[in-house]
Amino acid sequence: MYHLDQFEGSEYERKTVKARLLSKVGDDKGNGNVEGEEVECEVYVFNNPTELEDREWDFEEFRTQKMKKWTREDYGFDNSDHFAPQPVNDEEKVVVCQPSSTL
Template sequence: MSDRTHAAFFYGTLMAPEVFFTVCYRFSTDNVSLLKSLHDFKPAILHGYCRRRVQFADYPGITPDPDHEVRGMYVTGLTDANMHHLDTFEGSEYDRKTVKVRVLSKVGDDKGRGNVEGEEVECEVYVFKNPNHLEDREWDFEEFRTQKMKKWTREDYGFDNTDHLAPQAVEDNEKTAAV
C-alpha cells in the first residue's frame, strides 16, 4: 500500500456521496464528518464517452463514443483501500481506465447547456465491458436518487437535502439485488 492518493470520475450511482461512502466505508466506525472531510466531490465532464442504462439494473455503464460526453463527479483523496473497495463494487463488468476529464467551473442544465469547463485533470473511470448489455437510453440519476438509492446506502451517511434517505423498510430481496 502506498501513501499516494487517487482521483476518479463517477458517472452513476457513485455520484451520490451516500453511495460512495457506503461502498468505501461500509464497516467503518470512524466519525462520519472526518470521513467526509477526506474527499472532494466536483462536477466534471468526460468527453468521448456515452452513458447508458445497464439492462435489468439500477446502474449505468459508459462506452467510448466520440460524439458524446458524460457529466459526473470528479472525486479526489481516494486511498489504495478505497480503490480496492471500488474495484470490488464495480466487479467484472467494468475495466478501470485512466482518462482526462474537465472539472466544471459552472454547471449548466441537464442537457449541458450553460456548462463552463475548467481545468483538465487525469483520473480513473470504470468503463463497461459489454456494450450489448446496455439499453438504448440514457441512465437517469434523478430517478435513481429518488426511487432506488435507499437500497444502496448506509443510513448514517446522510447528507444535506437527502430526506428521502430516512430509514425505510426494505424487503430482503431488494437488499440482495442492490449488493
C-alpha cells in the first residue's frame, strides 16, 4: 500500500469504503450484474473532482493511448502477455473493488 500511496501522490486520498462484490458480471454497462457479499476495501479518491472528465473511464482507451505515459512504453500493448493472469501468494493479494452505487 505504501508504494500505491506514493504513486497516487497528494492528488488522491486513500479511504476505506464498503462495496459489494459481484457474484455475476454482466455487460460493460453493468446490465446483468448481480451483487454478492459486502466487503471493506481501500479506494483512492481524487481531491480535485472538477478536473475529471465527465465520462466513464475506458480501459481499452487507456491501454492503447495513455498507458505509455505511466509505464514502460511497451508494457501491456499488442503481442504482450502482461494482462494474462499471474499466480500470487497470499501476502501479495489485495482486494480491488468498485464501490457500489447502492451503498
